[in-house]
Amino acid sequence: xxxxxxxxxxxxxxxxxxxxxxxxxxxxxxxxxxxxxxxxxxxxxxxxxxxxxxxxxxxxxxxxxxxxxxxxxxxxxxxxxxxxxxxxxxxxxxxxxxxxxxxxxxxxxxxxxxxxxxxxxxxxxxxxxxxxxxxxxxxxxxxxxxxxxxxxxxxxxxxxxxxxxxxxxxxxxxxxxxxxxxxxxxxxxxxxxxxxxxxxxxxxxxxxxxx
Amino acid sequence: xxxxxxxxxxxxxxxxxxxxxxxxxxxxxxxxxxxxxxxxxxxxxxxxxxxxxxxxxxxxxxxxxxxxxxxxxxxxxxxxxxxxxxxxxxxxxxxxxxxxxxxxxxxxxxxxxxxxxxxxxxxxxxxxxxxxxxxxxxxxxxxxxxxxxxxxxxxxxxxxxxxxxxxxxxxxxxxxxxxxxxxxxxxxxxxxxxxxxxxxxxxxxxxxxxx
Amino acid sequence: xxxxxxxxxxxxxxxxxxxxxxxxxxxxxxxxxxxxxxxxxxxxxxxxxxxxxxxxxxxxxxxxxxxxxxxxxxxxxxxxxxxxxxxxxxxxxxxxxxxxxxxxxxxxxxxxxxxxxxxxxxxxxxxxxxxxxxxxxxxxxxxxxxxxxxxxxxxxxxxxxxxxxxxxxxxxxxxxxxxxxxxxxxxxxxxxxxxxxxxxxxxxxxxxxxx
Numbered sequence: 057x058x059x060x061x062x063x064x065x066x067x068x069x070x071x072x073x074x075x076x077x078x079x080x081x082x083x084x085x086x087x088x089x090x091x092x093x094x095x096x097x098x099x100x101x102x103x104x105x106x107x108x109x110x111x112x113x114x115x116x117x118x119x120x121x122x123x124x125x126x127x128x129x130x131x132x133x134x135x136x137x138x139x140x141x142x143x144x145x146x147x148x149x150x151x152x153x154x155x156x157x158x159x160x161x162x163x164x165x166x167x168x169x170x171x172x173x174x175x176x177x178x179x180x181x182x183x184x185x186x187x188x189x190x191x192x193x194x195x196x197x198x199x200x201x202x203x204x205x206x207x208x209x210x211x212x213x214x215x216x217x218x219x220x221x222x223x224x225x226x227x228x229x230x231x232x233x234x235x236x237x238x239x240x241x242x243x244x245x246x247x248x249x250x251x252x253x254x255x256x257x258x259x260x261x262x263x264x265x266x267x
Numbered sequence: 268x269x270x271x272x273x274x275x276x277x278x279x280x281x282x283x284x285x286x287x288x289x290x291x292x293x294x295x296x297x298x299x300x301x302x303x304x305x306x307x308x309x310x311x312x313x314x315x316x317x318x319x320x321x322x323x324x325x326x327x328x329x330x331x332x333x334x335x336x337x338x339x340x341x342x343x344x345x346x347x348x349x350x351x352x353x354x355x356x357x358x359x360x361x362x363x364x365x366x367x368x369x370x371x372x373x374x375x376x377x378x379x380x381x382x383x384x385x386x387x388x389x390x391x392x393x394x395x396x397x398x399x400x401x402x403x404x405x406x407x408x409x410x411x412x413x414x415x416x417x418x419x420x421x422x423x424x425x426x427x428x429x430x431x432x433x434x435x436x437x438x439x440x441x442x443x444x445x446x447x448x449x450x451x452x453x454x455x456x457x458x459x460x461x462x463x464x465x466x467x468x469x470x471x472x473x474x475x476x477x478x
Numbered sequence: 479x480x481x482x483x484x485x486x487x488x489x490x491x492x493x494x495x496x497x498x499x500x501x502x503x504x505x506x507x508x509x510x511x512x513x514x515x516x517x518x519x520x521x522x523x524x525x526x527x528x529x530x531x532x533x534x535x536x537x538x539x540x541x542x543x544x545x546x547x548x549x550x551x552x553x554x555x556x557x558x559x560x561x562x563x564x565x566x567x568x569x570x571x572x573x574x575x576x577x578x579x580x581x582x583x584x585x586x587x588x589x590x591x592x593x594x595x596x597x598x599x600x601x602x603x604x605x606x607x608x609x610x611x612x613x614x615x616x617x618x619x620x621x622x623x624x625x626x627x628x629x630x631x632x633x634x635x636x637x638x639x640x641x642x643x644x645x646x647x648x649x650x651x652x653x654x655x656x657x658x659x660x661x662x663x664x665x666x667x668x669x670x671x672x673x674x675x676x677x678x679x680x681x682x683x684x685x686x687x688x689x
Contacts, residue, residue: 081473082473085472085473085474086472086473087426087469087470087471087472087473088470088471089423089425089426089429089470090425091473093402093425096395104320107322108319108320108322108530109526109530109535109536109539110535110536110539111322111529111530111533111534111535111536111539112322113320113321113322113386114320114321114322116392116395117320117321117322117383117386117388117389117392118387118388118389118392119389120389120391120392120395123391123392123395124391134473137473138471138473138474172539175535175539176540177539177540178539178540178541178542180542180545180546181538181539181540181542181545184518184538184542184545191515195622199410199621200406212511214511214512214515215509215511218511258509259509259510259511260509260510260560261507261508261509262503262504262507262508262509262513262556262559262560263507263560292684293684296683296684296685297683297684298637298680298681298682298683298684299681299682300634300636300637300640300681301636302684304613304636307606315531318533319530319531319533322533323533324531324532324533324597325531325532325533327603327606328531328532328533328594328597328599328600328603329598329599329600329603330600331600331602331603331606334602334603334606335602345684348684349682349684349685410621411617
């Protein structure tokens with residue numbers, strides 16, 4: 057049951073991140089393969105980074121399901137956006153991108169930390185790996201698209217990934233089962249990110265006081 | 268015999284990708300170490316990415332031959348371009364870069380998939396790893412040189428890597444020997460890329476229909 | 479004793495690289511989490527790259543000490559720079575960044591090569607891994623901050639990392655103990671980089687002679 061839940065969550069996270077990659081490809085006017093590539097790199101980027109840092113073969117070597125999901129999301133977005141009259145105007149791609157990204161962030165903050173625990177990492181390391189897993193897909197998407205990775209400057213983003221990952225890890229260290237720790241971490245991470253989007257929250261940026 | 272062929276092909280692929288790195292270094296007016304570094308990163312980047320994703324030590328840890336090839340190509344290009352009067356004008360560096368890159372793409376699309384099969388990857392994973400191996404060297408070269416990785420926007424590029432890798436993988440799955448599958452994959456990948464260069468082929472870019 | 483020395487050196491290297499990340503975050507006006515993230519990525523980036531290329535779990539999976547150091551350096555820089563009146567003006571952040579970076583470069587050129595030897599790499603590979611370890615933190619810092627990685631164009635930088643790494647590796651191959659080879663490599667790498675900063679040394683950039 058628990059493993060099943062985690063796998064479904066991971067698929068959803070991969071799919072929504074892939075969607076954000078495809079939406080950036082649309083903004084950049086890429087061709088169908090650009091859509092598939094950017095969707096795939098964004099969808100599997102965070103989890104691949106996590107596995108590589110853990111010294112493991114990445115999760116899609118043995119089971120290509122996630123690769124197929126990503127490519128399908130990319131191609132579908134290209135076809136739907138090109139063929140379906142008015143679709144791209146109707147869905148407001150910028151809003152869709154923000155919310156899909158927030159959903160993926162909430163999921164990967166948890167699954168990233170979870171896999172780190174699985175491989176015996178220290179809880180602090182688990183929090184950092186969860187934060188990286190949730191952030192890295194979006195960073196590599198922006199770098200490949202030739203944009204400054206906004207993740208580092210904008211309203212609360214990495215902070216939300218960190219909160220989700222830390223909430224999950226604290227629950228695990230306290231001995232709570234994954235069926236409680238997982239949703240708690242997701243709600244914390246996605247919730248903070250959602251509030252940041254809705255209310256335009258941000259942390260105070262750095263300004264040197266030289267007076 | 269077969270292993271031998273694969274090793275020679277890999278060396279050629281590494282050398283021609285290293286040459287493209289050195290040519291970008293020339294365009295950017297770098298110093299000799301910049302030439303060597305960009306040549307090395309471009310030459311071994313794709314294969315290193317492949318090995319890292321497979322959870323293996325990269326191929327040049329145990330045997331530094333490819334490192335020496337890359338550094339030599341970088342230094343040689345710097346010296347030849349600086350000292351040999353008229354050489355850089357004669358060879359038309361932009362054309363040389365395009366064709367060397369195409370050659371490397373055709374080779375790595377095959378050797379990337381081949382190594383994935385060797386480590387027991389699923390055929391779909393093998394196609395994706397071959398595509399990544401063939402594309403990643405050029406992507407990291409462009410990012411390090413501070414350029415938008417054109418691989419994502421230009422005429423058919425990733426598509427050619429994909430076709431080469433897929434052709435090779437289909438041949439392998441069909442039980443054909445590497446001595447047939449390898450050349451078939453190379454011809455498919457390099458051929459499509461060559462046509463794209465010569466005829467300026469591209470896939471239709473995305474344009475949302477909002478009417 | 480020897481291991482102890484290496485560990486302390488690694489901590490110092492991580493901390494000074496983390497400081498350069500925090501200083502770039504200050505220049506970019508990031509928020510506290512941006513400081514912590516950029517400090518962490520810069521501090522552990524080079525060593526993580528080294529471990530990944532060696533096919534090992536990265537060094538901070540089992541022991542999160544370096545993560546804590548990096549995050550603390552990032553947050554401290556944010557708080558000190560914001561609260562302590564005149565601090566950022568007094569320390570001249572650009573100079574501090576250059577010299578902290580030089581110190582980290584000298585240390586990681588040695589520890590990168592040392593770990594490569596530890597895992598049985600060829601001496602040439604050890605030199606390359608040391609050079610990469612010393613350079614990569616700064617490269618990823620600049621890419622994440624949306625700047626062209628100046629490492630490739632500026633006055634002697636990669637060359638200094640290479641000299642430090644090569645000096646150390648030659649000493650090791652000659653059978654000298656780490657207590658000699660380590661300081662020798664550090665002095666060579668840091669010394670050349672210091673001279674490059676003080677005297678604005680550079681290697682001749684590429685200019686094609688077409689006449």
